[in-house]
Amino acid sequence: MEFLKSAIGSAISKGPPFPYTFGDRVDVDNSIWSLFNGTKREDGSSCSIFSFEVNDSTRSRLPLAKNAVRKLRTLRHPGVVRIIDTVETDTYIYIATERVTPLSWHVKRDSLNTETIKWGLYSTAITLKFINEDAASIHGNVRVSSIFTTESGEWKLGGFEVLSSMKDDDPVIYKFGGLLPDSGRYASPEVLKGGWDALKSQAVNAADSWNFGTLIYEVFNAGAFTNSEQLMSAKKIPQNMVTPYKRLIQQNPKTRLSIAHFLEQGKRSRGFFDTPLIHVSEFVENMGVKTAAEREEFLDKLGDTGDQFPEAFFKMKILPELLKSVEFGGGGPKVFSVVLNIGDKLSDEEWESTITPCIVRLFAVPDRATRVFLLDNLPKMIEHLSKKIVNDKIFPEMLTGFSDVAPIVREQSVKAVLTVVPKLSDRSINGDLLKYLAKTQNDEQPGIRTNTTICLGKIAKYLGPNTRSKVLAAAFTRALRDNFVHARNAALMALSATVDLFDEIDCATRMVPAISPSLVDKEKVVRVQAAKTLEAYLQRIKTLTSSYPETVIPSPTAASEVATPRMGTVQTDNSSWTGWAISSFTNKLGTASGEIQRVQSPAVASMGGDYTRSASVPTMSPSRPDAPIQSKTISASSFNRTTLTSPRPASSFLDDADNEDNDPEAWGDLDEDSFFDAPEPNKPKPQAPLTTKTSAWDFDDAEPDISAMLNKSKAPLPKGLAKKSTTAAPRIGLGSANSSGKGSTVTARQPVKTGGTMKPIVGGAAAKKTEVKKVEDPWGNDDDADWGDSWDK
Template identity: 75%
Template sequence: MDFLKSAVASAISKGPPFPYTFGDRVDVDRSIWSLYNGTKKEDGSNCSIFSFEINDSTRSRLPLARNALRKLRTLRHPGVVRIIDSVETDAYIHIATERVTPLSWYIRREALNTETIKWGLHSTAITLKFINEEAASIHGNIRASSIYTAESGEWKLAGFEVLSSMKDDDPVTYKFGGLLPDSGRYAAPEVVKGGWDALRNQPIHAADSWNFGTLIYEVFNAGAFTNSEQLAQAKRIAPNMVPSYKRLIQQNPKTRLSVAHFLDQGSRSRAFFDTPLIHVAQFVENMGVKNQKEREEFLRELEETGDQFPEDFFKAKILPELLKSVEFGGGGPKVFSVVLKIGEKLSDEEWESNITPCIARLFSIPDRATRVFLLDNLPKMIGHLSNKVVNDKVFPEMLTGFSDVAPIVREQTVKAVLVIVPKLSDRNVNGDLLKYLAKTQNDEQPGIRTNTTICLGKIARNLGPNTRQKVLTAAFTRALRDPFVHARNAALLALAATADVFDENDCAARLLPAITPSLVDKEKLVRAQANKTLEVFLQRIKALTANYPDTAMPNPAATDSGAAAPRMGTAQTDESSWAGWAISSFTKKLSAASGEIERAASPGGLGSEPRPASAPIAAAQTRPGLSAEVRTTSTLALQRKALSPTTPARTNFLGDEDNEDNDPDAWGDLDEDKFFDALDSSGSTKSKPTNTESFSEWGEPDIASMANKSKNPLPKGLTRKPTAPRIGVVNAPSNVKGSVAAARKPLNKSMGMKPIVAGTKTTPAPVAKVEVKADAWDDDADGWGDGWDI
């Protein structure tokens, strides 16, 4: 093989330039030619090269090679091997043709079914009829080795070594017919008896009809033809073809059926050439002039007989014609469905070169039927489309479907997102795609809104990490409020499927509050799914917080040993003592409780005039003659007398409508930061009042209130006077909305309040009448105050 290639290359180098490269040699039986697969140097396109080396052993057959080259140049027909280029020197003859394969290869492997054989014989009969009748010539070499299959799968006729016109002065057939390989085995009976000159007195078709009969026998019986006696046994020849076949092999050339008549008999209704495969092949060649009804019939037959066609015929012959019909002939979706069926047999390179350009152009066509068909069949095409084609040509045209006035187009566009999103760039996914999906989630059609939610759930992991949680949280929480039951259910399903993309903060703060209303949905379908989704998120939160530390407070052991660090107690876990104090923030060591408890200044030193309970008290003035023990005893006695049991005890927590200190909302007034403050630098602590009813809201003893509630005479130095209402607090009925909140309002800055200095007399300031409105706190954005109606 290598030696032959080098010899061919050496011969070419000595002759005129031949712009083709020789490839692998293809074996051909009983032929004067050596066949090679070749490529064109200019563009690398495929071709075949028939080569005839001129030497002493082959010089006798040189007239056959030259005649074949001359006839290939002059005889042009669709059923004849197409010549591209040729070169002839004293050393060789090279003929470059379209890429072909010997038919004998398929015959030996029995790779041809009956319908394909009929289609090939039909094509060869048409070509041979043209040679015998229109060209008035004798082929003289009809056999399996003279027929080749093109890249389209069609049978092409060659072997023109003795082809000659009867109008020539000295036809080559009569002169050199005996030089053909195996000429005696394939010769007609009259040639065997009288030589090739015997054909001069016979009809033009006589020799070719006989050889066409031998060809039929070869292709149906896998080439098992050795002598003419075998022809009488039809064996595996199609039964409806046998009567006409026997007339082709008649011994008498005068009664022998011509190929043209054989073709006519086979083309009749229900005859052997009346097959869907042959009809489709004929229709494809004239598809551009057929009407709509004829096209539909053609497509029906094509779908029925698609498996009978050679794959190469689909690729090279039918597919280009169908694509032309789709784009320019108004073939529409029905024709394109056949294109996709053929495309399943194509390689990626063949798909990209043949179908991809057509798909890109079809997406730009403003025809809704075509667009819906393309979107429905996108799963069949997406695997063959490159990322560049999808992002640059398909996706920009596909975006117009999101805003189309036809709901079917919008819905199919949303569904097609799942197919196309793996090939989209991050910019397209997180940009234009999300923008249009936000519109379809507010679509007027509930089905489109539902499908949009499903789509977002399935493409969640294709979204960018920076936008994923934000977009999905907003989309799913919106869908949970959709009036369409299936939209709400789809939101719950999507949340359960994408729970792993949310962090613990979004799960707890945003998604769980949005899911819980669905637990009481009017539809059982939604309620059931809400329970499942809620459980998924609870498990998600537990998993995310499993490694959290027990507390975020600093470790007391890490503080400086020299500093007075507060001791934090351990929370009580006993369920029976749930009302006990949870934590003690103050140390109980006696060494830290040193010093004296500061007592309030005596009211007697402030004058006889009453003052508001909330007025600031001046610095404590102690009498110089009394010891600390006496002062402390006097103060405690005063407090015991004020809290004497003569005042009836109140058993109902909310029963005293005049006591604003019983307001349960007052728990919200506690300043948690101050409530849990540690000791100051001096180590002193603030005394805790034993009865909250005896102290004002600002932490001072309300002496006037205690005096009014006790029937015992007041201690010396105190007089009973009408008690002015405390500034900023009004005893409003507890059933008035907003009264409790009004009592908690801070003091108005316009109300003057000056400290009282000991030893001076002050004139009581007129008390301003405060008017409380029921809606004093209606500006609360959350509206929490409205929920506390007492």
């Protein structure tokens, strides 16, 4: 083999240029030619090379080779092997043709089905009819070894070694017909009896009709023909073809059926050539000029005969014609559906070279029917499309569908996102795609809004981590407020599907509050789904917080080592939920040591401390001048020695609802600069007893601002937190108060609003009853009030 290649290369180098490279040798039976696979050096396209080497053993057959070259150059027909180039020298003859394969390969392997054989015989019969009738010639070499199949699976006629025109002065077949390999086995009865010159007195088709009959026998019987006696056995030949077949192999050439008549009988209604496969092959050549009704009929036949065609015929012959019809002939979606069915048989390289360019051009077509069909069938195409093609060519065209006025285009565009998103870049997904999906989620069509929500839920894993939770939370919470029930339900299902994409903070602060209103939705399907979704998020929160510590409050031991305020422990008594949750100080008396720094508190000033009294404050006197005052005046020194704690704010008038003088409105507008001045030194006032009670209001060492509390008289303490006094506060100027066992109780000064100035109540005179106005209780004193809102104040 290597020697043969080197010899051919040496011959080429010495002869005229032949711009083709020889490849593998192909076996050919009963032929004067050697067949090689070849490639064209210029573009690398494939071809076949028929080679005839002139030497002593082949020189006698040189006229046959030269006749074949001449006839191939002059006889052009679709059923004849297409010639590309030839080179002829004294030592060799090369013929470059389209890439072909010997039919004998398929016949010996018995790989051809009946319908494919009929289709091949039909095309061969058409070619022979042309040669006999139109060209007035005799082929003379019709056999399996003279027929080749192209890359598209079509049968092409070759073997023109003795092809002769009856118009020639000296036809080659009469003189050199006997030089054909196995000429005796394939020769007609008249030739066997009278030689090749016997054909001069016969019809031009006589020899070819006989050889066409032997061809029929060979292809249906896997090439088992050895002599003419076998021809009478027609078991494997289709029944409707048997009668015409037997007329082809008549011993008498006068009664022998011509190939033209055989073809005519086969094309009759229900004839052996009346098959869908043959009709499709004829139609595909002229598809571009056919009417819409004719194309519809053709496509129906093509669908019925898909398995009967050779796979190569779909790829090389029908597919290009279908693509032309889709792009330029108005074939429409139905034609393209057949294209996709054929495309399943193509490799990725074949897909990219044949179908991908057509798809890119079709996406640029503004026809809505074509766009909808492309989007609908995108799952069949996406695996064959590269990421670069999708991002650069197809996706930009898809974006126009999101804004189309036709709802069907917008809806199909949203659905197609699920198919195309795996091949989109992060920039395309988190940029253009999300922008257009935001528009479709506000679409006027509820179905499009619903599908957009579903789409976002399914493509959530492709979103960038920086925008995922933000986009999904905003989109799903918006859909939860949609007035379309299926949109709300879709949002809940999408939230369930994406629960793992949110952290515990988002789940607790955004998702759970957004889902909760759906628990009372008017539609049961939404309520049921809301309960499932909420349970999923609560479980998610529980899982994420399971690793949290029990508390972040430092332990007492650690707190003593660090100079931080000491806090009490949380009360766990569930029976007293109204009690204070935390005590600011411990209950150990030993820790309360030292003196408390004196602070000039407004409460102390109001209790008669020896501070400088403002002249604007009126003096107070007992109701009876002669009545002894049993209370003791507390000096500044004794006041300083008294343990001072934060008094309960405004408890003297806020807690006693029955005391008519404890009217908060009677205080008017308090002026801290004038009212809380200390009394004059020469007029000491009774002091209220001081107690050493720790106030629950204190969370640090600073004394509470009682003045600020008094100014907030319109928002008194919540109900239940202010303890009512069981003993009415003594009125100013009315006798002496009862003394307790531990000492005298001083009378309390209670300022009363009378005309904007402070005046004491005169002893013996009936105190004017002032109507006590009800103070609104923001903590829920009223049964109808929403006490939970007060926590936000």
